[in-house]
Amino acid sequence: MPIDTGISCSLDTIHQEMERLPQGARRLAVQLRLNLDPEWLWAVLTDYENLSRFIPNLASSRQLWRRGRKVGLEQVGTQQVCGLRFSARVEIELEEDPASGQLSFQMTKGDFRRFEGRWCIHRHQEHTALLYELVVQGKPGMPITLIEQRLKDDLASNLRGVQQEAQKRAGLS
Numbered sequence: 001m002p003i004d005t006g007i008s009c010s011l012d013t014i015h016q017e018m019e020r021l022p023q024g025a026r027r028l029a030v031q032l033r034l035n036l037d038p039e040w041l042w043a044v045l046t047d048y049e050n051l052s053r054f055i056p057n058l059a060s061s062r063q064l065w066r067r068g069r070k071v072g073l074e075q076v077g078t079q080q081v082c083g084l085r086f087s088a089r090v091e092i093e094l095e096e097d098p099a100s101g102q103l104s105f106q107m108t109k110g111d112f113r114r115f116e117g118r119w120c121i122h123r124h125q126e127h128t129a130l131l132y133e134l135v136v137q138g139k140p141g142m143p144i145t146l147i148e149q150r151l152k153d154d155l156a157s158n159l160r161g162v163q164q165e166a167q168k169r170a171g172l173s
Contacts, residue, residue: 014156018148025114025137026148030155032130032163038101038121040166041130045103045119046096048073054165057154059087069096072108079150090115113137132159 012034019027048071051061057077064072071094078087090110096103101121107114114137122129132155167173
């Protein structure tokens with residue numbers, strides 16, 4: 001079933017959207033279209049213990065538990081903001097839906113008021129779309145406007161990291 005994201009982009013280019021939501025929350029959506037079998041992307045995204053090896057701004061990723069299609073992860077992300085190193089820790093509950101190519105997640109504990117989203121892989125006739133959507137809301141006092149641009153930049157580089165790892169595993173690079 002196709003996923004209508006309202007985002008279109010040409011092959012191997014990244015398209016981004018950012019929406020300001022009430023109470024300082026942000027919704028970011030990043031999509032990449034590429035020539036790669038969806039199975040390679042799925043294998044990379046579900047390699048939870050190794051995500052920090054190829055996702056640039058992820059300092060660590062650790063699987064805490066698994067109950068069927070639900071997985072608990074602890075992740076620590078780092079960013080450089082105005083010359084200062086900012087790190088945030090989250091515990092998320094992730095639900096795998098391989099049939100629809102979706103990995104949905106929601107923070108259960110962490111350094112944000114809200115941190116939820118999904119990875120979505122969809123095969124079209126001539127390409128595969130990789131979509132990442134994130135809704136993030138900082139805690140009071142967290143300068144969301146300062147990290148807003150960093151988030152946009154980091155999400156694009158994170159998609160590229162997933163792409164490069166999947167291409168490497170597929171023997172394409």
